[in-house]
Amino acid sequence: MTKEPLFSSPLVRTLTAVVGCLLVSVVMTAAMPAYLPFNQGDRIAGPTLLFPFVWLAQFFYTAMSRSIKRVWGVLVLLLISHGLLIVWALRGS
Amino acid sequence: MSTNQRDQLKKYYVLHSWVGVxxxxxxxxxxxxxxxxxxARPDLKLWANESLHSPSKITPDTVAELMHQAVLQSDPSYQAEVHAFLPGPKVWTNLVLILEQDHDQDPDAQALWYEYDPRTLELVKQWQGHHDDLFEQRSQxxxxxxxxxxxxxxxxxxxxxxxxxxxxxxxxxxxxxxxxxxxxxxxxxxxxxxxxxxxxxxxxxxxxxxxxxxxxxxxxxxxxxxxxxxxxxxxxxxxxxxxxxxxxxxxxxxAEVEPERSGIHASMRVRAVLEDAFNTPGLEPLRMSVYGWGDKNALGYVDAVHQSAMPRETHAYQMIDAAPLGMTTSFxxxxxxxxxxxxxxxxxxxxxxxxxxxxxxxxxxxxxxxxxxxxxxxxxxxxxxxxxEGQLARTQYLRLSRLTIGACAGLVLACCWLFYLQRLLPSHIDQGFFAIWGLALVWALLRRNDYQTSRQLLGASGLLLVFLPALDALSLEQHFFNNPILSHFNTMTFCLVFIGIGLLALAKKLPTQRPQQDHKTNASTNTIDDDVSDMDRLSAAGDRS
Incomplete structure (x- = not known):
């Protein structure tokens, strides 16, 4: 019986953890001011301060999740939803 | 521990070791x-610059006079922003005055740079050029x-x-x-x-x-x-x-807001503003900026550090009457x-x-x-x-070990060499630093025994530090040996610290080869359960499964 590898798709996973998580975290930092319920200063500065933790959560999820497809699903969902929020906010302004 | 938990733990272990390596x-x-x-600031800057060891002629009077002079001899378009960077060990070693055209309106805005020796107030550098090239003028x-x-x-x-x-x-x-x-x-x-x-x-x-x-x-x-x-x-x-x-x-x-220009001329109370900042207990002014010079609504800002406060402070003033408008921090x-x-x-x-x-x-x-x-x-x-845990030949891992020793111990050596570069070749600091670091790296990669290499590189670093006070004696007018009390306190402290760390590095007898007790077979190292940590046990379990 062949033992299941510890990490499935290691190359794709590594690329996702390095490039994908960074991209999604930056897009989230840009979009968060559109929906955070704080004053103007906190709404803009808060996401920049939260950025390292947002990246860290995504990095761990990418590394630890069994299915890389699920990781891709979550990251793409975050990317699209926050991308749409950016478009909505820019149109509104 | 269930298999699932052990797998999770192994994943964290693999992640930890690969991110680390x-x-x-x-x-x-x-x-x-x-x-x-x-x-770096103020201690190393103070050690590196002899001009900061002598008494300075910088006072609110002299700075105000030089600012007025610089404004008078320049075109009025250069009065959109007038900055005075005050000399000291925190940022700038010379007094630097910068006069800028309005770069918000004009992307090709120019700037003027006047640099004065704080000991003599002599003009040592003058420059005019594009606003974007301004801070490249600063000597390092x-x-x-x-x-x-x-x-x-x-x-x-x-x-x-x-x-x-x-x-x-x-x-x-x-x-x-x-x-x-x-x-x-x-x-x-x-x-x-x-x-x-x-x-x-x-x-x-x-x-x-x-x-x-x-x-x-x-x-x-x-x-x-x-x-x-x-x-x-x-x-x-x-x-x-x-x-x-x-x-x-x-x-x-x-913190700094530009004023609405009134078009009405007014004289600027630079000296009074600086006096207020200089006389505030515990405040160390670093920069003064005036926006809208010569206008009734001109605003002045003094950027400063306060002994008892964590962030930098910006004190705002109305320039027409030097009235304080309050203090803000950077954010x-x-x-x-x-x-x-x-x-x-x-x-x-x-x-x-x-x-x-x-x-x-x-x-x-x-x-x-x-x-x-x-x-x-x-x-x-x-x-x-x-x-x-190795899957490659031992030589491959030892190559990485040599690279690590060369890069890390080589950096320590290059950092000690940096002090010599400051005294002997101050205009070639970067080239000298990278040359020594590169040489140490090549030396480590060529040598077979990285224990000996690290001992040699750290020994060389120790020697450099021990002899640094002697270099000070050769290059400075007043130093630890001819005038330990009157030579600048910071330099004296540095001398003692250099000698102490250098002697410590020389006295520490690092092994010249890998200790013999570790030359065991793989099997024997993996069975001493009492010795291995959680991480060892985990990886050993992973290897056995």
Whole structure:
């Protein structure tokens, strides 16, 4: 019986953890001011301060999740939803 | 422990070791130069610049007079912004006056630069050119070199991204380390230096990591933020809220606001403003800026550090009558919870609060971060070259070991050499630094015995430090040997510290080869359950399954 590898798709996973998580975290930092319920200063500065933790959560999820497809699903969902929020906010302004 | 839990733990272990080995050398470089950067300003700047050892002629009177003179002899279009950077060990060694055209309206705006020796008030440099080239005119010394190298590796935006990412991976390493080392309290007091090399390395790695965990976490977070702020985070933050206009974002939240010009002429009370700032107890003014020079509504700002405050302060004045308009910190306009946190990020990262005791503590903890990176790399190599985890030939792992020793011990040597470059070749600091570092790296890669190499490189660093006071004696007018009391206190302290650290490096007898007790077979190292840590046991279990 062949033992299941510890990490499935290691190359794709590594690329996702390095490039994908960074991209999604930056897009989230840009979009968060559109929906955070704080004053103007906190709404803009808060996401920049939260950025390292947002990246860290995504990095761990990418590394630890069994299915890389699920990781891709979550990251793409975050990317699209926050991308749409950016478009909505820019149109509104 | 269930198989699932063990698999999760193994994943964290693999993640911890691979993130560590990929970023280890860079983390050592950034952490070691960071520990030095803690003393960059004022201490290293004071040591590096003899002009700061003599009495200065800088007073509110002299600065005001030179500012008025510079404005009078220049075209009125250069009065949109007038800045005076005051000399001192915090930032600038000479008095620098900068007069700028309105660069908000005109992208081709020009600037004028006048630089004066603070001892004689003699004009030593004059420059006129494009506004964007302004800060390239600033002369650099070793303190600027080392703090710049720590911030961006002298690679500009790419370097900032690299150091920012390194902060993120440090946070990831700390988190994975916490997951795999669950017996934290026990590990706080577990240090067995005499059992075996591998235990010495793992115990050192764990003890330093656990004792300094708050510091390492703070450095990871603030380092990630400072590295990525200007290149990624501010542009991202400005994208939605200010339609991508970063200038507008900064204007909204920074302390200095440009006035509405009235068109009515008025004289500028520069001296009175400076006197007020200079006479405020505990306040050390670093810069004065006047916006709208000669206008009734002109505003003046004095950027300063206060002995008892953490963030920098900006004191605002009405220039027509020198009336104070209040004080703000760098990010007090952000307000809420974020403002005070942003204000604390920079001082926390560099230990710029609480005086010398905090600086010493920060430097020691910074060195411990670099030791964590180094011991982590050595553990990784040991486990693969002499343990059961290696899948490549031993020579491949030993090559990585040589690279690590060359890069890390070579950096220590290059940093000690930096002091000599400052005294002997101040205009070739960067070339000299990288040449020595490169030579040390090549030397380490060519040598077969990296224990001997590290001993030689650290010995050479120790020798350089021990002889540094002698170099001071040859190059300075007043120094430790001819006038220990009157020579600048900072220089004297440095001499004693150099000699102390140098002697310590020379006295420490590092082994010349890998200790014999570790030359065991893979099987025997994996069965001493009493000796191996959780991580060892986990990896051994993984290998057996």
């Amino acid at each position: 990929i970023t280890g050398i860079l983390l050592f470089v950034i952490a070691f130069t960071g520990a030095m950067s803690v003393f 010394d070793m303190s600027d070199f080392i703090s710049g190298f720590h911030a961006d590796l002298h690679l500009g935006r790419l370097g900032l991204i690299l150091t920012g990412l390194l902060g993120l991976t440090l946070m990831a390493s700390i988190a994975t380390g916490l997951f795999i080392h669950r017996k934290i309290l026990k590990e706080l007091f577990t240090f067995r230096p005499d059992r075996s090399l591998r235990l010495l390395l793992t115990d050192t790695h764990k003890v330093i990591s656990v004792w300094g965990i708050l510091f390492h976490g703070m450095i990871g977070f603030t380092g990630a933020f400072l590295g990525l702020a200007t290149v990624l985070l501010v542009p991202a933050a400005a994208f939605v809220s200010f339609s991508g206009d970063q200038e507008k974002l900064l204007e909204t939240f920074t 007090s306009k952000v307000g809420g919870i974020s403002g005070p946190i942003l204000d604390a990020v920079f001082p926390l990262h560099f230990g710029n609060f609480g005086g010398l005791p905090v600086k010493i503590l920060w430097a020691v903890l910074g060195l411990s971060t670099s030791l964590i990176a180094l011991t982590g790399m050595m553990i990784w190599v040991e486990r693969r070259a002499y343990g059961s």
